[in-house]
Amino acid sequence: WCSYIKKIEILSKSTYANLLGTKGSVRNVFKPREKVVARKASQRTKYTTVSKKHDLEANSCKTKLQLFQECMTPFTEKRSNGIKLRRQAWGALDPNGNNIVSLAELDTWILQECEAKLGKTKGHKIWTFFWPSYISAFNDAKT
Numbered sequence: 001w002c003s004y005i006k007k008i009e010i011l012s013k014s015t016y017a018n019l020l021g022t023k024g025s026v027r028n029v030f031k032p033r034e035k036v037v038a039r040k041a042s043q044r045t046k047y048t049t050v051s052k053k054h055d056l057e058a059n060s061c062k063t064k065l066q067l068f069q070e071c072m073t074p075f076t077e078k079r080s081n082g083i084k085l086r087r088q089a090w091g092a093l094d095p096n097g098n099n100i101v102s103l104a105e106l107d108t109w110i111l112q113e114c115e116a117k118l119g120k121t122k123g124h125k126i127w128t129f130f131w132p133s134y135i136s137a138f139n140d141a142k143t
Helices: 004-013 015-021 052-059 061-076 080-093 102-118 120-142
Strands: none
Touching: 004 102, 061 080, 061 102, 061 120, 080 102
């Protein structure tokens, strides 16, 4: 099998044929490498963002946390307004009335709250960003 491949390569006069056909030095079989010229710092591409405010808003975990807290903080109030909001939320969380909230019901409710407070696109982004966190919290609360 190897002798067949060697014969075909030599007949086709490829680079490998030169390598396989020589019994002596193989230095000149491959072309010497071309020198790579390094770019100067002034020639490098500079990347900039549209604005610092947009960059901060798009990439800051703290900002995302603050937006998520905006959605959920009203339900943590200890006064009558907070109690009223939690009762309304429980009615939305437990639509079948079995006094047990499933992960799917919680997931849907959090998405609806985020979209209602922040708008559809931003609310969905915040919901997606914190999705692993509240699933973990739900599973920890179950046990």
